[in-house]
Amino acid sequence: MKETLKPHSNTLTIEPVTRIEGHGRITLHMDENGEVVDALFHVTQFRGFEAFCVGRPFYELPGILSRTCGICPVSHLIAGAKACDDLLAVEIPPVADRLRKIMHLAQILQSHALSYFFLSAPDLVHGMDGDVEKRNILGVAEKMPELAKRGILLRKTGQSIIELLGGRRIHPTWVVPGGVASPLAQEAKDAILAMLPPAKDAVLQTIGWHKGVVENFYREIQAMANFPSLYAGLVNRKGYARHYDGRIRFMDSNGNVIQDHVEPRQYARFIEEAERPWTYMKFPFYRPFGEDGGMYRVGPLARLNVADGLGTPLADRELQDFKGMASEPIRASFHYHWARLIEMLYAIEKIELLLNDPNILSKHVRSVASPNRFEGVGVVEAPRGLLIHHYRIDENGLVTGVNLIVATGHNNFAMNRGILQAARVFVRGERIQEGMLNAVEAVIRCFDPCLSCATHAFGRPRLQIELVSPDGMVVDSLSS
Amino acid sequence: MHISIIGLGNSLLGDDAAGIYVCERLAERRLHLDAAIDMRNICSQGLFPEYVEDVSGADLVVFIDAAVRADSGVGARCGLLRSLPPAQHSVAEGGGLESKCSLSGSLFHESQQVAVDGHSGFQFRRIYHEEIMAETSASPHSTPFHGLSLFHFLRLCKEVYGRLPADIWLYTVAAQDFTPFRGLSDGVREACEGVICELFIKLVGKI
Numbered sequence: 001m002k003e004t005l006k007p008h009s010n011t012l013t014i015e016p017v018t019r020i021e022g023h024g025r026i027t028l029h030m031d032e033n034g035e036v037v038d039a040l041f042h043v044t045q046f047r048g049f050e051a052f053c054v055g056r057p058f059y060e061l062p063g064i065l066s067r068t069c070g071i072c073p074v075s076h077l078i079a080g081a082k083a084c085d086d087l088l089a090v091e092i093p094p095v096a097d098r099l100r101k102i103m104h105l106a107q108i109l110q111s112h113a114l115s116y117f118f119l120s121a122p123d124l125v126h127g128m129d130g131d132v133e134k135r136n137i138l139g140v141a142e143k144m145p146e147l148a149k150r151g152i153l154l155r156k157t158g159q160s161i162i163e164l165l166g167g168r169r170i171h172p173t174w175v176v177p178g179g180v181a182s183p184l185a186q187e188a189k190d191a192i193l194a195m196l197p198p199a200k201d202a203v204l205q206t207i208g209w210h211k212g213v214v215e216n217f218y219r220e221i222q223a224m225a226n227f228p229s230l231y232a233g234l235v236n237r238k239g240y241a242r243h244y245d246g247r248i249r250f251m252d253s254n255g256n257v258i259q260d261h262v263e264p265r266q267y268a269r270f271i272e273e274a275e276r277p278w279t280y281m282k283f284p285f286y287r288p289f290g291e292d293g294g295m296y297r298v299g300p301l302a303r304l305n306v307a308d309g310l311g312t313p314l315a316d317r318e319l320q321d322f323k324g325m326a327s328e329p330i331r332a333s334f335h336y337h338w339a340r341l342i343e344m345l346y347a348i349e350k351i352e353l354l355l356n357d358p359n360i361l362s363k364h365v366r367s368v369a370s371p372n373r374f375e376g377v378g379v380v381e382a383p384r385g386l387l388i389h390h391y392r393i394d395e396n397g398l399v400t401g402v403n404l405i406v407a408t409g410h411n412n413f414a415m416n417r418g419i420l421q422a423a424r425v426f427v428r429g430e431r432i433q434e435g436m437l438n439a440v441e442a443v444i445r446c447f448d449p450c451l452s453c454a455t456h457a458f459g460r461p462r463l464q465i466e467l468v469s470p471d472g473m474v475v476d477s478l479s480s
Numbered sequence: 481m482h483i484s485i486i487g488l489g490n491s492l493l494g495d496d497a498a499g500i501y502v503c504e505r506l507a508e509r510r511l512h513l514d515a516a517i518d519m520r521n522i523c524s525q526g527l528f529p530e531y532v533e534d535v536s537g538a539d540l541v542v543f544i545d546a547a548v549r550a551d552s553g554v555g556a557r558c559g560l561l562r563s564l565p566p567a568q569h570s571v572a573e574g575g576g577l578e579s580k581c582s583l584s585g586s587l588f589h590e591s592q593q594v595a596v597d598g599h600s601g602f603q604f605r606r607i608y609h610e611e612i613m614a615e616t617s618a619s620p621h622s623t624p625f626h627g628l629s630l631f632h633f634l635r636l637c638k639e640v641y642g643r644l645p646a647d648i649w650l651y652t653v654a655a656q657d658f659t660p661f662r663g664l665s666d667g668v669r670e671a672c673e674g675v676i677c678e679l680f681i682k683l684v685g686k687i
Binding site: 070110114118137138141142145148149151152153155156159160169170 | 524525528529530532533616632635636639640641642
């Protein structure tokens with residue numbers, strides 16, 4: 001896709017934003033001196049899953065809602081199944097719990113590999129100002145084929161594990177309310193275990209490479225969404241990061257835990273959502289601090305910030321190194337990339353641990369029940385951060401309401417602020433170069449947004465058309 | 481001999497499933513060929529980077545994709561084959577369609593079109609290594625999220641693993657209807673059977 005720059009009055013438009021999942025637009029508003037005074041990240045695609053799920057039987061929702069996305073369908077599938085577990089009021093068999101975790105970690109592995117190696121590595125390898133013709137995966141492959149090879153291996157490992165468990169790489173339906181559809185076969189276990197050592201080597205080599213190259217990006221580290229914010233992520237009782245279960249921890253920019261062990265069902269007490277007329281993506285914020293002070297970040301960087309540890313030896317060693325950069329939580333969003341690598345390492349180590357559980361081949365993988373509640377909530381850490389599925393049903397098990405708060409949405413306030421921060425550094429009205437605009441886009445890529453997931457309706461879908469006169473006055477408007 | 485068969489499409493979207501259908505049928509019938517061929521079947525909605533290693537190690541790779549227009553030979557999932565003008569077609573006596581090669585010397589010298597119902601059919605193209613370099617140099621941008629274009633995918637094989645399959649074949653099946661949940665239309669199903677028959681003949685000839 002070719003970036004197009006559309007000078008219009010004092011507005012600069014970057015459309016489409018490239019190397020992200022989904023369709024977005026950035027507008028930069030400049031003053032008469034060419035200084036950026038405001039920046040907006042518009043998500044221009046719309047999907048209304050919440051609306052058309054109403055009236056469906058509840059047990060269909062994990063499968064339907066996993067179709068929201070082709071990158072992180074497993075997260076939606078699992079969050080949906082957990083919401084259904086809540087409706088059923090069942091505890092799933094321990095082995096099913098472990099098998100779900102393995103699939104979920106495999107998805108984090110493949111998704112992070114895609115983000116790091118295929119979307120962001122072009123900038124790391126060629127630089128923000130590098131030849132635009134080279135800033136893609138082919139350019140990475142030409143200059144550093146071994147790096148590209150590692151990316152392919154890691155993505156393939158994650159996708160293959162998902163396929164071995166769920167029968168298909170994209171949109172598996174193996175995770176079901178009450179557990180999983182079928183037990184793990186010995187052959188699949190052996191095949192997965194065989195994949196892990198080379199994958200672990202590939203991540204470790206890449207972490208080593210990243211630590212060397214990151215020093216070249218001092219300016220980007222300082223200017224790309226580097227500011228104080230709150231952070232949110234799942235942790236267990238000991239404060240260790242959790243991706244499948246756990247409770248929500250909120251931390252402030254100084255590292256103080258401001259709210260801990262929030263039960264999934266209590267999410268609405270702490271998370272509220274705002275809307276803006278110029279984008280379909282919602283703006284969640286930490287309710288106790290209000291819209292102005294409640295901006296928080298989620299995803300790999302936030303997870304590492306809020307966690308006291310990960311719980312696997314190599315990943316914990318890298319986490320210690322990572323956290324050693326500062327005495328406070330890491331504020332630079334550029335380090336999302338590094339955090340992603342550490343999480344890949346954790347995923348590989350953890351999958352190995354889970355597979356070596358002596359009961360992992362048990363046949364008892366599903367609990368069966370009828371609905372016992374009218375409301376269910378499922379929360380997981382998707383690759384990009386907290387994912388919340390909230391379902392309401394009637395006495396017949398038919399859905400009466402769905403609310404999804406998707407990982408990318410949580411980061412919306414931070415992404416917009418980050419674009420403004422970067423634009424003020426990299427963009428000057430009188431001298432606009434492609435590398436500057438790529439730097440602004442690269443802020444977004446730090447967060448690895450998945451816009452397909454993030455554009456669900458809140459309340460009534462809004463579409464507003466404005467007719468604007470040449471002097472900037474709105475002379476007519478029409479709202480749906 | 482290592483052969484990769486890659487069927488592209490979405491099984492929920494009507495005739496878009498043509499590539500998947502062919503790939504699955506070939507997998508079911510592979511026993512006839514197993515003694516001589518290591519045939520790996522991949523059914524996918526797109527050309528994703530994780531397939532690059534397998535394909536680069538193959539001697540022959542066969543892509544099967546639905547075509548958006550009956551006369552284009554352009555795969556819905558493979559992306560636009562920009563430098564290849566579409567084959568010209570005319571209604572032959574007897575009501576069938578036949579392909580006329582439009583390039584002299586041509587990349588289309590093996591093109592075939594099987595008439596099914598006057599609208600559907602399939603085309604065969606051989607992809608040459610020189611084309612891959614030319615196409616990807618002319619259009620360097622690629623988007624891996626929803627699948628690479630065919631040429632970018634093959635270029636990635638070359639850059640990362642240093643090799644490409646000696647033979648690269650592309651079958652495009654002319655689609656009629658992408659309506660969700662309709663399944664394959666009758667004409668497209670017949671065209672798919674035609675692809676399967678032809679592929680078997682060609683593969684047996686490779687042994």
